[in-house]
Amino acid sequence: MNDWNNEILLLKEFNNILEREKIIDLNYPTWTFVWLPYWCKIVDLNMNFLNKLFDKYGYEKYIFPFLVSSKEFDNINKKINNFEKNIYKVNNSLILRPSGESAIYPMLRRRVKSYTDLPIRVFQIWIMFRNWTSRWFLRPNENDVFIEAHSAFESKNDAENEIKKINSLVEEYFKRLWIPTLKTIRPPRTNKPVAEKEYAFDALLPTWETALLNVTYLQMQIFSKAFSILFSKKDKTKDYTYQTEFGFSQRAILTSIRLLSKKNNVFLLPNHAPIQIVIIQINLDNKKISNYTKKIFDKLIKNKFRVKIDQEWKNLYKRFSKHENKWIPLRIEIGEKELLNSSIKIVRHDNKETHLYNYKDTINWVSLMLKKIETYSYKQNNNSLKEKIIIIKDINEIAKVIKIGKIAKIHLCYNKNCVEKTQETVKIWEIIGFEEKESKLKHSCINCGKTTWYIAFYARRV
Ligand SMILES: [Zn+2]
Numbered sequence: 001m002n003d004w005n006n007e008i009l010l011l012k013e014f015n016n017i018l019e020r021e022k023i024i025d026l027n028y029p030t031w032t033f034v035w036l037p038y039w040c041k042i043v044d045l046n047m048n049f050l051n052k053l054f055d056k057y058g059y060e061k062y063i064f065p066f067l068v069s070s071k072e073f074d075n076i077n078k079k080i081n082n083f084e085k086n087i088y089k090v091n092n093s094l095i096l097r098p099s100g101e102s103a104i105y106p107m108l109r110r111r112v113k114s115y116t117d118l119p120i121r122v123f124q125i126w127i128m129f130r131n132w133t134s135r136w137f138l139r140p141n142e143n144d145v146f147i148e149a150h151s152a153f154e155s156k157n158d159a160e161n162e163i164k165k166i167n168s169l170v171e172e173y174f175k176r177l178w179i180p181t182l183k184t185i186r187p188p189r190t191n192k193p194v195a196e197k198e199y200a201f202d203a204l205l206p207t208w209e210t211a212l213l214n215v216t217y218l219q220m221q222i223f224s225k226a227f228s229i230l231f232s233k234k235d236k237t238k239d240y241t242y243q244t245e246f247g248f249s250q251r252a253i254l255t256s257i258r259l260l261s262k263k264n265n266v267f268l269l270p271n272h273a274p275i276q277i278v279i280i281q282i283n284l285d286n287k288k289i290s291n292y293t294k295k296i297f298d299k300l301i302k303n304k305f306r307v308k309i310d311q312e313w314k315n316l317y318k319r320f321s322k323h324e325n326k327w328i329p330l331r332i333e334i335g336e337k338e339l340l341n342s343s344i345k346i347v348r349h350d351n352k353e354t355h356l357y358n359y360k361d362t363i364n365w366v367s368l369m370l371k372k373i374e375t376y377s378y379k380q381n382n383n384s385l386k387e388k389i390i391i392i393k394d395i396n397e398i399a400k401v402i403k404i405g406k407i408a409k410i411h412l413c414y415n416k417n418c419v420e421k422t423q424e425t426v427k428i429w430e431i432i433g434f435e436e437k438e439s440k441l442k443h444s445c446i447n448c449g450k451t452t453w454y455i456a457f458y459a460r461r462v
Pocket residue numbers: 412413418445446447448449450452
């Protein structure tokens with residue numbers, strides 16, 4: 001059963017751990033906070049990966065201005081209800097960018113004149129300014145680096161094909177973070193649509209919520225028309241570009257960490273850990289053991305592992321717990337026994353499994369252990385995601401199922417009316433989206449009873 005008190009505790013606990021481990025300083029004079037050096041190292045590792053990933057898919061990095069013209073912002077403001085309520089005005093003609101479009105699309109308008117200028121794929125790693133106060137983990141704000149990508153094409157078909165590539169990119173990224181996700185198509189919008197099709201990737205958090213980690217928009221010409229991004233086609237006629245957009249925030253890395261959190265036991269996945277392995281020398285006054293420890297350290301460094309030696313004169317238990325708090329995935333212990341047998345003792349942080357290996361196989365075993373930690377976490381998370389999804393046939397059961405921490409899977413028509421009517425019954429819980437592939441069998445819509453091929457998910461979204 002879901003326990004709300006426990007849930008609140010978990011979120012608080014997670015915040016406390018981040019503060020205790022000097023990841024974040026929440027005591028900043030304003031409602032916001034400071035990211036500390038250890039977190040910045042984690043983010044750098046993540047950004048290195050993202051830069052390579054974007055490069056692989058043909059996206060090029062740009063740096064767009066923080067200040068954008070209010071006139072350009074109006075082009076997007078007209079498309080989104082109440083957007084202007086959340087912006088920071090600098091003066092009558094300038095605002096701090098609240099999203100990418102008003103900074104990026106004026107450049108596209110100027111640079112895309114002909115079909116030969118297309119396709120264009122841009123991304124930026126940036127900060128966005130939204131005038132809202134929120135729990136930092138739940139909603140990106142100006143303390144959160146945002147990664148946003150836009151692309152423009154000469155045909156509808158090209159933009160549709162790009163969406164498939166983007167979904168692969170997104171899947172690759174979440175696989176890297178070992179976050180199992182639920183991929184859906186967002187429901188038809190009730191008012192101003194910002195895209196012809198929207199894809200969403202949700203993760204299921206340990207607090208029985210789902211977290212929206214990515215949205216991909218098949219904008220088509222909605223914004224190219226709003227921003228007048230017009231080009232000449234091969235046949236000399238003019239057309240507006242066909243566009244896509246998608247992005248991630250730091251919420252994804254935090255989700256990855258949080259999925260691994262168990263009370264006070266938090267650790268980082270090896271590929272995000274600024275320190276992957278700590279070598280603890282047990283008998284500090286033994287010169288031979290010191291040399292042996294150093295030899296192992298050098299070997300690991302040479303093979304590009306991120307390693308640290310601990311040779312502090314402190315209680316051994318305190319040393320162990322200190323490194324566990326630093327979320328180091330693997331520990332190597334070196335003492336008299338290891339020196340005598342030319343061996344290394346490896347302890348996994350995640351499940352405390354301990355192994356004794358031969359010195360000469362150090363690299364193989366360390367690589368294998370780090371890999372096992374990642375796949376083990378993914379398997380566990382993935383199983384828990386699958387277990388959470390329950391097929392519901394009665395509209396009144398949806399809210400009940402969500403209350404106990406599950407995701408309701410229902411048959412529902414893909415239209416505004418059936419989504420809205422279901423929403424009225426479900427009340428505060430939210431539709432996550434529709435399954436991408438239509439069901440193989442026809443079913444009755446949970447709302448209108450008519451035959452439908454579509455499947456939708458409802459859950460409690462952060
Ligand atoms: Zn229906």
